[in-house]
Amino acid sequence: MALSDKYKALTDAATAAGIADLAVREQDGILYIDGTAADGATKDHLWEVYNQIDPNFTSGDLVLNVNVAIDAAVTHAKVITESSNLNIRKGPGTDQPIVGKAAHGEVITLVNRSNDLWWLVRTNDGEEGYCYAQYLEAQA
Amino acid sequence: MKTTKLLMSMVIATTLFFVGCKPNDAAIQAAIQAKEAAGITVAVAKGEVTLTGEVDDEATKAKAEEIAKAEKGVKAVINNLTVKPADVPVIIAEDSTLIKNVADATKDFPTVKAEVKDGVILLTGEIKKASLITLMQHLSALKPKKIDNKLTVK
Numbered sequence: 001m002a003l004s005d006k007y008k009a010l011t012d013a014a015t016a017a018g019i020a021d022l023a024v025r026e027q028d029g030i031l032y033i034d035g036t037a038a039d040g041a042t043k044d045h046l047w048e049v050y051n052q053i054d055p056n057f058t059s060g061d062l063v064l065n066v067n068v069a070i071d072a073a074v075t076h077a078k079v080i081t082e083s084s085n086l087n088i089r090k091g092p093g094t095d096q097p098i099v100g101k102a103a104h105g106e107v108i109t110l111v112n113r114s115n116d117l118w119w120l121v122r123t124n125d126g127e128e129g130y131c132y133a134q135y136l137e138a139q140a
Numbered sequence: 141m142k143t144t145k146l147l148m149s150m151v152i153a154t155t156l157f158f159v160g161c162k163p164n165d166a167a168i169q170a171a172i173q174a175k176e177a178a179g180i181t182v183a184v185a186k187g188e189v190t191l192t193g194e195v196d197d198e199a200t201k202a203k204a205e206e207i208a209k210a211e212k213g214v215k216a217v218i219n220n221l222t223v224k225p226a227d228v229p230v231i232i233a234e235d236s237t238l239i240k241n242v243a244d245a246t247k248d249f250p251t252v253k254a255e256v257k258d259g260v261i262l263l264t265g266e267i268k269k270a271s272l273i274t275l276m277q278h279l280s281a282l283k284p285k286k287i288d289n290k291l292t293v294k
Binding site: 021023025027028030032034043044047051056057058060061063064065067081082084093094095116117132134 | 227228230240241243244245247248269271272273274276277278280281282283284285286287288289290291293
């Protein structure tokens, strides 16, 4: 079965959800889906659909890269780690020294998001450094 | 008699003149259609040509218009051709970048071992079902070629 057929429910869901800049293409036996979701719930929904088609993501035939759109005006983000504190580092990378921590659920100030993976933040205590963006949820 | 002959020849000449100037629409249509690339539809009404269809690029679109304009009897060309949207290329991160980013992304999943080779992320070890989706989301954002998931899901 062609990959585009296997993942049709997913691409249909992406279209229905209004994913911006949606791009779906197959290359060397792998389907690549890129796009931007309006919010985190939309992104999570697509991942649930993906998990239904390919339980536990074991097939290795899809790379689903859907990011969440962030309004340029957004200035704060919430720490969405599972339960632990989020490390704030001197530079973008886990090899960088830890300069502070943000508590789970804490809302901190966004300083710069020019790096997709590491955002420059400032805590309410004034500590400034880089956090892993996947553990931050932009606040509308 | 002489006048009648003259008038007759004038009428014939005039008719020929107009016919010569105005090849009919069907003939123009056929002539242009034969020269245009496949996928382009040519319609002609009163010497006005309309081009429709989808072409690969802007150059092909412009060329199609030139072909139509060059045809005798064409007064105007309405170019309604559309250009196919180009496929966004698949971007795959360099291994050096990917190795660093994968290390960052998997740091909080101590039971997961990740190796990167030629853009492929190989995952071994074990993971809780609830964490798997988070890990996969993190890794998929790093532009890998493939995620080879051999994790045991607990």
